[in-house]
Amino acid sequence: MLEIQQLGMSFGGVHALSGVSLAVEPGRIYGLIGPNGAGKSTAINAITGTIVPSAGRILWHGRDVSRWPQHRRARSGLARTFQNLALFHKLSVRENVTCGAIHAHDDAGLRAAVDAALDDFGLAEVADEPVNVLSLGTRKRVEMARATVAKPKLLLLDEPAAGLTGSEITEFSTRMREFRNRGGAVLLVEHDMSLVMSLCEHLFVLDFGKLIAAGTPIEVRANPAVQAAYFGAGDDADH
Ligand SMILES: Nc1ncnc2c1ncn2[C@@H]1O[C@H](COP(=O)(O)OP(=O)(O)OP(=O)(O)O)[C@@H](O)[C@H]1O
Ligand SMILES: [Mg+2]
Known part of the structure; x- marks a missing residue:
């Protein structure tokens, strides 16, 4: 591949x-x-x-x-995460994860894909929080959700x-x-x-x-x- x-x-x-x-x-x-x-x-x-x-x-x-x-x-x-996280700190968890999928879905599919990724990484409860208030572990999960929301191959x-x-x-x-x-x-x-x-x-x-x-x-x-x-x-x- x-x-x-x-x-x-x-x-x-x-x-x-x-x-x-x-x-x-x-x-x-x-x-x-x-x-x-x-x-x-x-x-x-x-x-x-x-x-x-x-x-x-x-x-x-x-x-x-x-x-x-x-x-x-x-x-x-091809999707990635960064050694020193590269999130939009003032945007919410949902907005950050959405950034990973806007190229891959129409509007209806986008919302469903983001919800699924938030669920997969245990982020539903903090979906509307700005990223900069979260712990390192949670921010890393946001990056994982953003990287996987569009179902990458690698x-x-x-x-x-x-x-x-x-x-x-x-x-x-x-x-x-x-x-x-x-x-x-x-x-x-x-x-x-x-x-x-x-x-x-x-x-x-x-x-x-x-x-x-x-x-x-x-x-x-x-x-x-x-x-x-x-x-x-x-x-x-x-x-
Ligand atoms: N943008 C850059 N400008 C100049 N040198 C760089 C740049 N990026 C990396 N290097 C140099 O290239 C080499 C490899 O760096 P790289 O960051 O890929 O290592 P790494 O294996 O990821 O290390 P670490 O485990 O510490 O993250 C190092 O000597 C580093 O200083
Ligand atoms: Mg490195």
Whole structure:
């Protein structure tokens, strides 16, 4: 469904991504992991169109979307959340979630889709509250609802569990398995290794912008290059 070929991104002299190739199929949960600064957010930004990559191709259902604007990619089924939430703070929860679906529905369908997303993420009771009065966990659920309201085919999540409580993380995992079971694919960027190991079926590991390993969680955990990337230089994987 998604195929990335030799993706590269440079910021001045910093090679945030170099020669990264990977593929994503429907109905699976993937993890994209690596130490701080490895290029994980840059990869999500390039796939969803927040940035234009310096090299390589992004094939989505066989079409090269590398230069498509992000709204066009969103409309074609690529949805995301942001590492540092990107909500409209003064707008209500309902208004924020509606923003994720205006391209996908007529007026009647829009209202129904937003109500369903608010229910799915336990947001019905706060639907009319402005986002800036809510807890971090609730605001993260608003972003998840906005990202999923238009029923995307691939959901790219940048550290969705950071700052969540244990029960919120369990709830998050349940929602993601439901999404996967309905045929959706997830690419999860996350530092919480117990969450990554329990939720993801396949992992990609970045280090200094390069893909250093890919495989099942068990294969990746046993990979010496991965162990060196996380522990070799004294990095703390669970920062
Ligand atoms: N807009 C930018 N301008 C300059 N450098 C950037 C920019 N965005 C990212 N970088 C650099 O690219 C590299 C990769 O950054 P990126 O944010 O993708 O890492 P990450 O894997 O998401 O890290 P973290 O786990 O800390 O979120 C880093 O060296 C970062 O400083
Ligand atoms: Mg990041």
